[in-house]
Amino acid sequence: MKKFSDFHLSKNIEKAIHNLGFEEATPIQAEAIPIAMTGKDLIGQAQTGTGKTTAFGIPLIERVELSEEAIQGIVLAPTRELAIQVAEELNRIGQVKGVKTLPIYGGQDINRQIKALKKRPHIISATPGRLMDHMKRRTIRLNHIRTAVLDEADEMLNMGFIEDIQTILGGISSPHQTLLFSATMSKQVQSLAQKFMNTPELVQVKAKQLTVKNIEQQYVEIPENRKFDVLCNLVDLQSPDLAIVFGRTKKRVDELAEGLKKRGYAAEGIHGDLTQSKRADVIRQFKEHTIEIMVATDVAARGLDITGVSHVYNFDIPQDPESYVHRIGRTGRAGTKGLAVTFITPRERHHLKVIEDVTKTKMSRQSPPTSSEVMAGHQEAVIHRVLTAIEKGEFGEYKPMAEKLLEEMDSVTLLSATLKLLTKESNMAPVQLTEVAPLRNKKVRPERKRGRGRKETVGRKKNYRK
Incomplete structure (x- = not known):
């Protein structure tokens, strides 16, 4: 390459x-x-x-x-x-x-x-x-x-x-x-x-084909106003090492990044309106794992060479199949496994079908995680951390305190209280996103050019080719 x-x-x-x-x-x-x-x-x-x-x-x-x-x-x-x-x-x-x-x-x-x-x-x-x-x-x-x-x-x-x-x-x-x-x-x-x-x-250059076998592809169908809460639940449940969240517009990226930070996630956004120094700083922080989530537009993420991205979340379904391939290609690199999750609203099923047809792949449908599933995920994460600490022997100086506590109460009560304190509680701080209309299948109404009758359209004409 x-x-x-x-x-x-x-x-x-x-x-x-x-x-x-x-x-x-x-x-x-x-x-x-x-x-x-x-x-x-x-x-x-x-x-x-x-x-x-x-x-x-x-x-x-x-x-x-x-x-x-x-x-x-x-x-x-x-x-x-x-x-x-x-x-x-x-x-x-x-x-x-x-x-x-x-x-x-x-x-x-x-x-x-x-x-x-x-x-x-x-x-x-x-x-x-x-x-x-x-x-x-x-x-x-x-x-x-x-x-x-x-x-x-x-x-x-x-x-x-x-x-x-x-x-x-x-x-x-x-x-x-x-x-x-x-x-x-x-x-x-x-x-x-x-x-x-x-x-x-x-x-x-032939249209990209999805030849990457290391990427598991899923979609979640939900109303626009539930997407942000579901994104937070998925991040909590899946605990990505590094994740990229794709938004359709610059404003969307800014709002998503601020919302994630409000909920306690280490997140930053990148798009074309950022200064070059700010953009470079965000990419550096992401590569160094100082932040765990990068929110980006398609253009801003193009050409980035970042390894270790475990999850890609398409918060907004991309405009075309080629953009989808580009987005999910940020994960599953260097032989590692990756997960790509795409959010769609009920009116965007056709766009999902077009992406599946052109890329010759089938995404598995997933239900939004329930609050009990998220809590169970938090608990599993804590248990994993505890067992890892035991394997590494990183607890010697705490033994005397533990023995003293065990003299005063039973081990199950003590461990239950400790796990509760370690388990992350869901932060449901209110986050308001500007509503983005779903992608439509209708052709954009053309604007007639004065005096010549030819067409100059407001939006891009979509013509998906296999």
């Missing part, structure tokens, strides 16, 4: 990657980054959730010249959500070097975008329709582009953006590198590549 230190990156990029906690490269990153760094055109065939943004982001940012105050890179994405997500990740990778990425998308006030463009960003992450609007207004010029990226090209073509993409790529007047990423290689995608790319190299 390649590490980012193998790519001979510039010091600024290497520091940014280190600050983000990325160590181990995903397959698409391992294959695409060395090729793209040479300046060659590249086609990457990979699914969502495989680390594509970092795969094209590192070469893209490496090529930016800070002395040149012009837009030097563009990334085209099918939806505003993806355009924003890409911009966020590129800003994290480019932070140390000082490379700024601006998201440009429909639905946001264009005058606000024009004002932001006057601050001279180096890279634009855009939806095709809104980029075309700026090109017509001459508020974005493509005469200094060094790298052009098409992200999820098949989705953009399916949504009717072919003419816009051709106009945009045809409007780049400077010599440049083109990087195209697509989950499928349709005839349209191949035709686009032939027309606008110069002998591109093809990198294909």
Whole structure:
């Protein structure tokens, strides 16, 4: 498995990657980054959730010249959500070097975008329709582009953006590198590549399959408002060495981490809005076992190389099967066994079925633990600690006191009282989480682009492929 230190990156990029906690490269990153760094055109065939943004982001940012105050890179994405997500990740990778990425998308006030463009960003992450609007207004010029990226090209073509993409790529007047990423290689995608790319190299990464046999996979079906209490009960019952809890949003991660701390757990959260030093500190504490639970978003946990994670809890079911595979792959490493538990609400059964179908696996259904089961778990943990201490002989100095107490009362009463004091009592301090709507199966309502009738959707179109 390649590490980012193998790519001979510039010091600024290497520091940014280190600050983000990325160590181990995903397959698409391992294959695409060395090729793209040479300046060659590249086609990457990979699914969502495989680390594509970092795969094209590192070469893209490496090529930016800070002395040149012009837009030097563009990334085209099918939806505003993806355009924003890409911009966020590129800003994290480019932070140390000082490379700024601006998201440009429909639905946001264009005058606000024009004002932001006057601050001279180096890279634009855009939806095709809104980029075309700026090109017509001459508020974005493509005469200094060094790298052009098409992200999820098949989705953009399916949504009717072919003419816009051709106009945009045809409007780049400077010599440049083109990087195209697509989950499928349709005839349209191949035709686009032939027309606008110069002998591109093809990198294909198959959708991840669940080949890890060391991970036991379970799910618990419960209402949204019961999930946090059930999570605490499971942690108490299962006593993980190290656990990662995945939440869907940054706000969710913050609330979960604070709630767990309120209940007495050693927990911290990581997501994209944290400072680099804070993020690195949380990862260090987790690796050193100073904290036992790390709460994370998908993006924040990508590329982390942490051994010893015994449990993964999907507090929110992931958006797609690839993200699920990535999440649970944090455990069951180096021949050790791991447990992955996914929480679903009754309306999310379809998403669970999709994940099972695509990953060719079957999760076992578990009932939420009862309070008596949790108490029994606490008692077993105490007994285990006592027996371990006896085996190690770590009690010699306490013998005289024990003998004195046994003269005053019977051994069963004495031991029962001792076990009671040692047994952890459930902390049910009230914790309020902002309710998150369950994932829906319906297609997101499209927003019509003015004057052209093509579509630019608010959310990401989900198209699960086997």
